[in-house]
């Protein structure tokens with residue numbers, strides 16, 4: 080296995096704030112690696128250090144074996160970054176931007192035009208390509224940013240919160256783009272606050288909080304680490320939810336979550352429960368619900384979601400800011 084990124088004990092301090100506080104990461108090449116953490120966790124700082132834009136205060140970081148400080152030029156030649164630093168010019172059209180950036184990268188005019196047109200087409204921006212960027216929607220703008228970052232196919236692409244603020248349809252378009260980029264052999268380090276995004280795209284995930292990795296593994300490993308699983312129920316009748324909640328908390332001896340959907344509720348089984356034990360409890364639960372006259376429409380016993388993982392690891396929801 081080739082390693083794309085390896086950091087050990089990485090520290091970056093801003094005044095009193097330890098934005099990175101001993102960050103250890105190992106990112107295998109050829110996949111999407113998810114760095115998941117709430118606002119202020121240190122994601123952008125980590126990306127900037129790895130992309131050689133910021134100097135760490137302590138620790139080491141290597142990208143494809145090259146040190147990000149001593150060998151910064153070599154690192155820069157292999158990485159590209161999309162994120163909160165927009166490189167595109169609002170007054171130019173999408174196509175003009177890509178040609179200009181291509182020329183800056185040393186492409187000949189014809190080559191720059193062709194590459195730009197191919198990327199616009201691949202990202203569904205052919206028509207928009209003729210318009211000034213300031214007329215773009217958030218989703219179109221984000222796609223253009225990503226297109227700009229892969230004019231030269233990088234070995235490693237940093238996508239820093241590529242879908243923050245996008246509507247669901249645009250998010251899906253960006254996800255498809257990320258999958259296509261990885262299929263062409265680029266390693267992607269994707270930061271996100273969205274657990275479902277990491278779930279959709281990443282092979283491995285590091286959960287970071289306060290500048291440190293608090294959990295790492297494949298999605299399955301992360302989910303397994305917080306327990307045997309979770310029970311999800313949908314009822315026929317929302318009026319029966321309080322009764323269902325009472326039965327769940329009695330039979331499972333676990334806190335019950337009422338979902339936004341008024342007929343849905345769920346409970347996470349405690350980490351001590353084995354897989355068999357979980358199935359037994361689920362059986363008992365269905366019996367008790369039937370006895371209580373609660374009509375269950377759908378029932379599932381599944382692995383916990385990444386949201387539940389984050390909550391279990393940090394005692395706070397993933398969308399909440401890091402306390403100061």
Ligand SMILES: Nc1ncnc2c1ncn2[C@@H]1O[C@H](COP(=O)(O)OP(=O)(O)O)[C@@H](O)[C@H]1O
Pocket residue numbers: 093094096097098116117118119120121122123124125
């Ligand atoms: N240039 C800076 N000056 C001062 N504080 C900073 C700077 N950049 C980041 N920070 C602080 O470091 C912490 C981590 O920030 P950041 O890496 O941007 O987090 P994330 O990208 O996960 O939201 C935050 O508390 C942030 O306020």
Ligand SMILES: [Mg+2]
Pocket residue numbers: 122123124239240
């Ligand atoms: Mg950030």
